[in-house]
Amino acid sequence: MIKKIVLLLFLNLLVFQPCFSQKKTMENDSVQIYHDIHEYSKKSKFSKFVYRLFFRPSKLNEKENKPQKKVVTVDYSKYNGKIIRNINIQTLDPFGYAVDDTTRKPKKSLEIAGNALHARTKKFTVRNLLLFKKNEPFDNLAIKESERLIRDQRYVRRVVITPKTISKASDSIDVAIVLLDSWSILPNGSLSSDQGRFSLRERNLLGTGHQLSGSYKERFTDGYNAKSGAYAINNIKNSYISFNAIYENDFDNNTRRILSLNRSFFSALTKWAGGMYFENRVLGEPFIIEADSVFISPTKSEFQEYWVGRSFKLSNNKDYDSRTQRLVVSLAYNKKIFLQKPDITLDPTSFFANETNIISQIGITSQKYYKDSFIFNYDIVEDVPYGEIAAINVGYQYKNNLTRLYLGSKIAYGAKYDFGYVSGAVEWGSFFYQGNTYQNTLKIGLNYFSPLMHFGKWKTRQFIKPSFVWGNNRDASQKDVIGLDGNSGIQGFTDLVKGTKKWLISFQTQTYSPGSWKGFRFSPYLNITMGSISERNRSLLTGRVYSKFGIGLLINNDYLVFNSFQISFSYYPSIPFQGTNVIKTNSFENDDLTLPQFRLSKPYHIRYQ
Template sequence: MLLAIFVNTTVNAQDPQLDTAKVIQTPNLQQEHFYDSLENRASRRKLTGWLYDAIITPPRPYVDKKALALDYFKEYEGKIIADIKINALDVFGPTCTDTTKTASHWAERAANKIHTKSNLKTIRKLLLFKIGDVLKPELMYENERIIRDLPYIKDVRIYVEQDPIYPGLVNVLVLTKDRFSFGVSGGVNGTSSGDLEIYNRNIFGVGHEVSVKFVGHVEKEPYLGVETFYNIKNIGGRFLDVRLGYLNTYRREGFVTEVTKPFLTQNIKWGYGGYSARMLRTDRITNNDPVKVEEPMDLSVNYLWGGRSFNISPRHENITELVLSAGMNNWNYFDEPVVEPENSHFFSNHTLYMASLTISQRRYIQDQLIYSYGITEDIPEGFKNEFIYGYDANEFGDRHYLHFLTSNGNLLLSRSGYLFTSAGISGYLKDGHFEEGMIQGDVNFISKLHKAGKKRVRTFADLNYTLGIRRFEIEHLTLGDRDHIRSFDSDIAVGKQRLNLKLEHVVFLPAQFYKFNMAIFGFADFGVIGSNRELIFKQDYYSGIGIGIRLHNENLVFETFRLRLAFYPFHPDDMSFVGFSLDEQSKKRFISFAPTGPEPMRFE
């Protein structure tokens, strides 16, 4: 009872209603009159009323949720933390803003009993503060973001209460709400192959992950194989993660080990990591490599990096980091792949030694209904400039590697959305010649969330350009990889140069389908692809338009289920005019401005 009273009183302090919120922008009266008049005329007919709700998006005030959260914590800034309590809530029923709610359906109550809540010691290891520390508002806000980013956590709230006896002390309550940690996924590829994966994102409540995927093929051996991974998270409270894997399917056989300690916050001074894969049999160099060979390869890939972060703006509110790092990437082929002679250098035994200098600045804005469904999302804002020099010790001749990448992301000054941009150039220098080079540029726009009746609406736009310079013949850009044109699958539409525009209009529906949130989306994708020896606008044009629906339950670790129908007006000969797909969609991630280890840019 005391917990409920504590939470309810602090929630009111942290989450005021809209009329008491800080409103950054107020639409003018002329705009309001126009949209009200248009809505009134559209509502006279059912069809036009629905189209108005789905398409027309009148301006709404922007609420700075981060400012509200920081204002709440600043009330207690400088006070000493006397006590920390942690409470892990049930998956179904209670929320971080109302702990008195209970699961209403028998299936939800059964799931709560089956699920193992996050271990309180595991959550405590994630805290950036301890008893006796001085309360810092930015640190509390940042800690919420780090915990919320975990795959098995749906939401987290940190509440602060003034000590009733000593005015200089405060007590802290950390509320976490898990996702149901068990998940199943799978799919079929025609009538010849398929896979089924079973996983747990929070085994025994300690934050570890385990997954087992069964992969089968009716013609290729092994007819039934397995891929299994085990992830150990936040070892010793140092934010050090370890991932171990074994694979033996018709696609590949081998072992994978990965260690990661990222620059998770701007206060972390040292970051490092490594990756090692020993593949006894594989058709690709890495799991998601776009280059595929017919005959299996026997190879090893090893990567190691470490870096040191320096704060170069100690007197400014937004910290600017300078990170110096070094890394080594080694490829070793035990049996040379059977390829055309002009492509043999692509599969060379070589070691790339790299050194990088990164200048970055990052902060986060809170919003909802972007890539998730009704939960808090942390949108990065800032910039990152990265320069890498590398020396490639190559069996076909040593060479130098150069790489410059810049990215920027901001909430637009007009508060009309989020804009992310990036541009980069990379390549190798050998005997005075530039080879295996590329130029890449991206512009991503996300509109602000609009209210359309009871629905919520966003528009997404992505523009991408990639140019390959003196690439190997085996390397190709496509329009199908990474959904440059959604559900596009062609072996004809390939090249060394690509221009791509993706547009999507998403309507988040208020109704649920068996507890799954729903979003209807319409899309239009355009792509130009071809040779790198002529202007991009002289190459081949393709497009795809369509509609679809996404289903997702934020209480579960399941991926998003997606049903999509597409039409391809300018389709190549090896594709049909109509495409239909039912699959799973992994949650899209925002462009991050956190410093990372040095790695060459990927031509894909």
């Protein structure tokens, strides 16, 4: 089985590497053949669609029939120090408009109807996102960061910020901001033989940037339902303080209520950060009594947390690298209280106990970004994070009448190379009591994606994501373990396989198709994920390797930029307690591959997951 897996991985990497072809020796014949195919493609819409999938228009036709787009590069640095006289904001509806040609207007009746139903982003919503103001000196970094922060909003499709010179003699300039909205009302749903689900999300409520979402599920076998709702304000009056309210209730009547206010280190220019978080949870915790017996114990808990952080510049130099390097110090206090917890017979080590934590952090961070496209979205500018982090956490925990010291650290690095983007992180944390270490956690993770490769008119990238989690001297409770399922494991795998250490590696080949139908683009992807997990005192090298082979179709729409429809089929050679040769549908989503941020936030214990 191992040999087959290795062979399949080798073929996967081999097939999707850049290909080289021999030089053409009969150029005139090739041109004639291409011309004949091009003429034949005009006979029907279908033949024209197939032609566009596999051929590029000739350079001659491009020049004759399609105007060339000019790539304008603005050197922001030459405007540094000039006074900003006016800030002119123009927001465009999602259909039929373009940020690089504001004279373009929608012509199709469907586009006009869609714009009429859309609430355009308000100018004050955009103004609240800016890190610069009128009558202030122009700052190159503040402009770039403002553009990135606007682009980071899920309701914005494209944005361009352009300085406008008033006159050669003037020491003032105007700043023009043009942004193209994305369609913000996003329905979703699914239906199977045993249950149905419907959800609705508004990502730009009345053009204010507020988010409102809700979902409803019903299980047909017993009539039980599950529901959830959330309301979010991402930025309160240009403070970048976010507010979130969340309510969730599942089929088993487990509920969660959350209220939070938070201001992160959202930019290298951010000096102060902090927040508060409140959560109430009612949860049935499953305990394995025997090999085939599970007992559900009801628990009720309340959690509250407060934190504050301050960043300091490390250099007075004005270059990009120096201005993005910051010294960050922060302090967090949190408290968890159990109003109802499992019986001592189920939890003999009192893992479910009231606890109070004080955690401090000091670290150096450099959070930078470069622009790229065709990564997680189709032909949309994305800001790829890179930089460095070196941080140390020191804290104390009071739990079960004991006070324990906590030490943790994190080192991370990411950069773009000719062979692709690479980032990696190492995290370690442990409690100390009477000279001994407890609940040690070591995590190592890597991310890689290749440069954009071209195969005719098709584009593709290769993603690779290995990870390793190790726990030592963990609590004897059956709850202080990790699994091989979920977002930190193999999607669609069982949650009944537990251990204290694991390794995972995921390979994904993502294609970006050139053709479209009614604005929809169909891009296939291939995913291979494998991993192993071991219990205490057992080696990972001798553990069983589990795997999943998935193929899927990512369906993008040019106007529903950040929401993609996905269809996937996954094959599992073996899933414990479920069988062998298991096939599942929609068990994997290609957005499970995410990139790390190189910025420090609130102090925390290294997560064991």
